[in-house]
Amino acid sequence: MLKTKTKTRAEAGTGAPTSSxxxxxxxxxxxxxxxxxxxCDFNSxxxxxxxxxxxxxxxxxxxxxxxxxRAPGxxxxxxxxGGGTPSLMPPRVTGAILDAIASHWTFDQGAEITLEANPTSVEAENFKGYAAAGVNRLSLGVQALDDASLKALGRLHTADEALAALRLARQTFSRVSFDLIxxxxxxxxxxxxxxxxxxxxFAADHLSLYQLTIEDGTPFAALHEAGRLRTPKSEDAxxxxxxxxxxCETAGLPAYEISNHAVPGSESRHNLLYWRGHDYAGIGAGAHSRIAQGGVKHALSTLRLPEAWLEQVEASGHGLASDETLTPSETAEEYLLMALRLAEGMDTAxxxxLGGTPLDGDLIDSFVAEGLLDRNGTRLTATASGRVVLERLILELAA
Structure with a gap:
């Protein structure tokens, strides 16, 4: 049985992390x-x-x-x-991976263990197995609530299946999120x-709401280029x-990140870890990691093709395709690029x-005057108006 500092695997996920x-x-x-x-342009x-x-x-x-x-202690x-579709993973595999994680590291009290799932009836049958394995948070890829849209998006479930899976998830897991496009x-x-x-x-405590983007190399990109797929005008988007x-704000699920909304206290702890620039180990084909060793941050990625990744792991013990040492300025730039996406903003101190150069004070003053940024001591946050043009703000601040 997987151990946390004070709880078993099945009990993890209540309360805030307590690690120092x-x-x-x-x-x-x-x-x-x-x-x-x-x-989809994910590695699937x-x-x-x-x-x-x-x-x-x-x-x-x-x-x-x-x-x-590489990251002991x-x-x-x-x-x-994540995936891909982790709800195609047998629950016994999920449990074995969690037990292995517990054997190498300590699980913090309140550890959040999330699994992404598609809401087909076949995959929903495994929900109890994932919960028994230690998953305490489910993220459902609903994407739309009508069958015509689901078909257009290439989804294999119906709207009724999605709502049935959502009801089952709320009965099975302490925390549930779902996605819409x-x-x-x-x-x-x-x-x-x-x-x-x-x-x-139908929402529990978290929603991820993404604007459809046309990604290069996808079938939607080809259709869009050929004029056979028309997305809404920019003003409508x-x-x-x-x-x-x-x-969402009115409903009590304000945005804590550009595309993510939650009841306060129910934010995705794992995704916050990325956006706050903390360390993580990524395993599996096409996974990325950020790990500090000896005061130096490493950016690592694994081979994307599953079979190639597996063969290299079997031969070498890992599937790494790259291991780049980040300079302090590169580490700081990553923090800038990610943290301003958050409602809590970024800490210039x-x-x-981390090694970043001080930001241009005059530029910050101009953004504050325009009503695009708020400044409170060393903390900068994008205003509601600033979030609409966030990419511009980040690029100019990082220049």
């Missing part, structure tokens, strides 16, 4: 999907011939050992099973407002974003402590 140092997370990438969605692969789950499990356990040697505050083809701001209002009636903020 910065958060440390483990990301587990399950790179397989039943079908590839036409908008379809294998109609089946997957040797036991062989991949052995690979995960071996790569975990490698990362445990850490207290794990969160684990995130807006600014879909033919969607108006009013239609999105109606859908979001309906979604909030902006209106949908602003509606999202207003409706921390930026400089």
């Amino acid at each position: 140092g910065e958060s440390f997370g483990v990301y587990v990438h399950w790179p397989f999907c039943a079908a590839k969605c036409p908008y 692969h379809v294998r109609h011939g089946g997957i040797d789950a036991e062989r991949f499990l052995a690979g995960y356990l071996r790569e975990l050992s490698h990362f445990a040697q 850490r207290s794990v505050t969160s684990v995130f099973f 807006y600014a879909r083809e033919g969607q108006s701001p009013k239609a999105w407002e109606d859908e979001l209002t309906r979604a909030l009636s 902006r209106a949908m974003y602003l509606l999202t903020q207003e409706v 921390r930026l400089e402590a």
Whole structure:
């Protein structure tokens, strides 16, 4: 049985982390999907011939050992099973990975253990197995609440299946989130407002709400270029974003990050770890890591093709494709790029402590005067107006 400082694996996930140092997370990438969605550019692969789950499990356990040697003595505050479609992973594999993590590191009291899932009826049958394995937070890829939109997005579930899976998830897990995509083809701001209002009636404590983006190399990109896929006009997409903020705020789930909304205290601890620039170990094909060793931050990534990753792990103990040493200024720049996405903003004192050069005071003053940034001591936060043009703010501050 996996151990935390004071709790078993099944009991982890209540209360705030108690470790004295910065958060440390483990990301587990399950790179397989039943079908590839036409908008997705994630490292996901379809294998109609089946997957040797036991062989991949052995690979995960071996790569975990490698990362445990590189980051010894850490207290794990969160684990995130992402993909791909982790709900295609047998629950016994999930449990074995969590037990291995516990054997290498200490689980913090209140450790958050999240698994991403698709809401098909077949995958929902495994929810109890994941909970027994130690998962205490489920993130459901609902994406839309009507069947026509789901079909257009290439999803394999129906709206009724999604709502049934959501009800089951809320009965099974202490914390539940689900995703929706807006600014879909033919969607108006009013239609999105109606859908979001309906979604909030089913919401637990967290929602991830993403504007549809056309990613290079995807089927949607080819359709868009050929004029066969038309996304809403920019002014309509902006209106949908602003509606999202207003409706969720009113419902008690304010944005704590550009695309993520939560009841205060129910934010995704694992994703906050990324945005706050803390360390994490990523295992599996195409996973990324940020690990400090001897005062030096390493940016690591693994081979993207699952079979190539597995063969290298079996031969070398890890599937690393790159291991880059970040300079202090590069580490600070990553923090700047990520932290301003958060409602809590960024700490300029921390930026400089990481090795960043002081930000341009005159530029900050001008953004404050424009109503795009707020400044409170050493903390900078983007205002509601600033979030709409956040990419511009970040690029100019980082220049």
